[in-house]
Amino acid sequence: MAAVLEPYIYEGGIHKHSLILELLEDLGGYLVQKTPASTEVTLVMLIPKKDVQLVEDLCKKLLGKLTPAPLTGTEIAVVSPTLASHHLPHSACDVAEYLRRGGANTNMIGLARGMGRRVALSADYERKLINEHDVAVFSFGTFKDCIINKKPKLFEGIEIPIIVSGGPDLKTEDVPGADMYVGGIGRVAHRMRKGPELDAMDVLNEKVGEIINLKRESISKDPLVVLPARLMKEVQEQVPDIHNVLTPAPITLQLDGMRVKLPFDEYHEAIGNIEFDEGFRLSDVASITPSKMKNYILIKIKRRSEVGSAI
Amino acid sequence: MEPLETFIVETTEPSEAKAYESILKDIISELAFVRTIGRIKVRIRPEESLFMMAMVLRSGLPPIKAKEISETELDRPGSKVLITVTDEKTIPQFLEKLWEQFGRHNVIQPQRNLIEVISDDLEGAEESIGDIVVDDPEKSLRERLADMAIRSTPEGFRIRYHSLDNGRFIFVASEDTMQQEWIDEAGVMLEDLTGDE
Numbered sequence: 460m461a462a463v464l465e466p467y468i469y470e471g472g473i474h475k476h477s478l479i480l481e482l483l484e485d486l487g488g489y490l491v492q493k494t495p496a497s498t499e500v501t502l503v504m505l506i507p508k509k510d511v512q513l514v515e516d517l518c519k520k521l522l523g524k525l526t527p528a529p530l531t532g533t534e535i536a537v538v539s540p541t542l543a544s545h546h547l548p549h550s551a552c553d554v555a556e557y558l559r560r561g562g563a564n565t566n567m568i569g570l571a572r573g574m575g576r577r578v579a580l581s582a583d584y585e586r587k588l589i590n591e592h593d594v595a596v597f598s599f600g601t602f603k604d605c606i607i608n609k610k611p612k613l614f615e616g617i618e619i620p621i622i623v624s625g626g627p628d629l630k631t632e633d634v635p636g637a638d639m640y641v642g643g644i645g646r647v648a649h650r651m652r653k654g655p656e657l658d659a660m661d662v663l664n665e666k667v668g669e670i671i672n673l674k675r676e677s678i679s680k681d682p683l684v685v686l687p688a689r690l691m692k693e694v695q696e697q698v699p700d701i702h703n704v705l706t707p708a709p710i711t712l713q714l715d716g717m718r719v720k721l722p723f724d725e726y727h728e729a730i731g732n733i734e735f736d737e738g739f740r741l742s743d744v745a746s747i748t749p750s751k752m753k754n755y756i757l758i759k760i761k762r763r764s765e766v767g768s769a770i
Numbered sequence: 771m772e773p774l775e776t777f778i779v780e781t782t783e784p785s786e787a788k789a790y791e792s793i794l795k796d797i798i799s800e801l802a803f804v805r806t807i808g809r810i811k812v813r814i815r816p817e818e819s820l821f822m823m824a825m826v827l828r829s830g831l832p833p834i835k836a837k838e839i840s841e842t843e844l845d846r847p848g849s850k851v852l853i854t855v856t857d858e859k860t861i862p863q864f865l866e867k868l869w870e871q872f873g874r875h876n877v878i879q880p881q882r883n884l885i886e887v888i889s890d891d892l893e894g895a896e897e898s899i900g901d902i903v904v905d906d907p908e909k910s911l912r913e914r915l916a917d918m919a920i921r922s923t924p925e926g927f928r929i930r931y932h933s934l935d936n937g938r939f940i941f942v943a944s945e946d947t948m949q950q951e952w953i954d955e956a957g958v959m960l961e962d963l964t965g966d967e
Contacts, residue, residue: 545925575926576819577945600924601789602816604782626789645789648796 464488464505464688466531466562467514471523473500482517486510489688491531492564492708503531503562505688528562529668532687532712535563536592540573540599540613550644551598553651554624557660558596558667564711566592566752576609586616588751593714594620594670596663597637600646601626611636620670624663639666674714683760684744685735685770687712690760693741694719697733698726716745716759723749723756730756737770744770773828774798776809776963782817790814797921801914809963812922813955819945820952821923824960825915827937831907836864837900844892851896853885861885864904871902915939938964 469479473495480490483504492503506514518525535558539551547569555565568589573579581589589595595617599606606625614621614636623637626645634640643659644651651657691710694717695701701709704720711718719730727749731742741747741758744766750757763769779787779794794812798804809826836842839857844850855861861883868877868887872895876888889895912934919932919941927943931953940956942948 541925543925544921545923575924575928575945576816578926601786601793602781602783602814602924603786604816608817627783627786646793648793648800 463508464686465508465511466491466528467504467506467511467525468528468531468560468562469500469502469504469518469523469525471500471518471521473498475521476500476502476523478521479504479514479517479523482514486513488514489692491562491688491691491712494707503528505531528560530558530664530671531562532714533563533593533671534591534711534713534718535565535667536568536589536595537565538568538570538589538595538597538613540570540579540610542569543574545646546574546598546600549647549650550624553656553660554596554598554644554663557664561664561668563667564708570613573613576605579609579613581613581616583616584751590616590618591718591751591757592619593674594622594667596622596624596667598644599623599625603627603629607633607635620674622663622667622670624659639670641666671714678715678762681762681764682769683715684739684763684766684768685760687715687717687760689770690733690741690745690758691717693733693735694730698729700726716757718750718752719756719758720753721756722754724754727756730758735770739770772808773805774807774810776811778811780811780813782815786814794922797918801918801921803914803918806911811959811963813959814924816924819927821927821941821943822952822956822959823919823922823939823941824956824963825939825941826960826963827911827939829937833903833906833908834860835900836867836902836904839904840864840899842896842899844896845886848892849888851887851889851892851899853887853899855883855885858883860904864902867902867904868899871898919943 479502483490486507488504488506490502490504494501515525537551537555539546551567555567558565570581570585573581599610611634620638621636622639623634624641624644628642629640631637631640641663643655644663651660691712694710701721706720709720727747731747733741745758745760748757779791781787781790806827807825808828811824813822839860840853840855842851842853845852855864872887872889878886880886887895923943927945929948930943931948932941938960940960942952942956
């Protein structure tokens with residue numbers, strides 16, 4: 460049985476941060492993402508639960524900060540009805556930014572024809588792209604009538620959990636098709652920095668965390684054959700070209716798989732041929748498909764019940 | 771009239787008015803309209819896809835003529851008109867107007883605040899230059915006003931009506947075909963705003 464892993468973010472100076480990485484490797488944890496920014500570094504990590512204290516002590520010694528990041532290892536779509544200035548800047552960007560602070564990887568998706576009340580719709584391509592994520596957060600506006608009566612048609616065909624953020628104070632059951640509604644985040648024309656706005660964002664992060672936890676629980680009932688974090692490490696070791704990818708988060712973890720940012724045509728065989736010490740090949744235990752995002756590779760790991768055993 | 775002495779936003783759901791008021795305030799300050807708008811009233815009925823806005827603007831600024839910001843003289847040999855510009859920030863507009871009138875190759879700017887104009891009829895040119903309207907704040911205001919109205923409208927309300935008459939502005943936007951009664955209603959809103967003058 461694999462150790463229980465807890466997600467954390469380390470923020471601190473880049474000096475000697477490799478000590479943390481060494482310790483993490485010794486403990487059997489995983490580094491999910493490393494973002495250096497001049498003299499600072501941000502490390503998103505999965506640490507074995509019983510060893511968190513060890514890492515925390517080291518972080519203190521290095522004068523850095525270790526905070527729990529419950530959204531680590533998830534990829535979240537922040538969907539805005541359009542890319543117009545009415546919808547996109549500020550509220551949707553702030554939502555995405557705030558989710559990232561929780562450890563999530565977010566992609567912002569502006570629909571081509573999501574504006575207005577009568578004409579709002581989403582394209583098949585857009586729905587498929589959204590469905591590749593773990594959770595979709597729809598960022599709506601100020602009017603109750605729009606959110607309740609008109610915008611839910613954008614949810615059609617979305618199979619992943621849907622969280623809606625908007626201005627008015629509504630109950631989740633008022634918004635048809637939504638799994639969760641969070642108010643107080645409507646259309647604004649400024650960066651969110653006032654107290655009540657930030658409180659609403661905290662609530663949103665919490666609610667997204669709840670939905671993610673539900674999904675994690677359902678996965679734990681029929682676990683994945685291999686942990687995404689473990690698979691990530693194997694990809695890094697066995698497909699070295701991933702180190703030449705310059706996009707942020709070349710491997711983006713999801714709850715039940717990952718997105719590998721390499722061209723599908725050239726690399727899907729190499730990815731499928733990844734071998735595990737236990738004798739499996741990846742193509743036996745996961746489905747490897749082209750992603751709707753650019754030409755990336757989408758890996759969805761199969762469940763234990765499908766394969767018959769786990770690694 | 772003082773700037774922004776009336777600021778009313780009405781929505782079907784009263785609690786939503788405040789949120790929209792904050793959006794409008796942001797847009798007004800972003801476009802530097804605070805000192806231009808005297809009174810503003812906005813009415814939104816989302817269930818009808820309707821957005822209406824009435825504004826009374828403070829008395830506008832007069833157009834700026836060339837003689838207010840520059841001095842003209844003939845140079846000694848009498849071969850060109852020399853224009854010394856005192857208000858530097860209007861030079862781009864001024865140059866454009868001069869190019870239009872005399873042709874680009876006849877207008878030379880040897881120094882930052884000096885423009886030379888060559889013409890067959892130098893004396894006539896010297897006289898006419900003073901009357902050129904260099905900048906019309908009203909016109910640029912009209913352009914920015916439309917920008918402000920479109921930015922404040924909910925996205926997707928692409929059917930629009932607007933009128934600006936002597937500093938009194940009304941704007942109606944919707945997703946559906948424009949209806950005369952909406953325009954009339956916006957007109958009544960404007961009347962309410964100006965009523966106590």
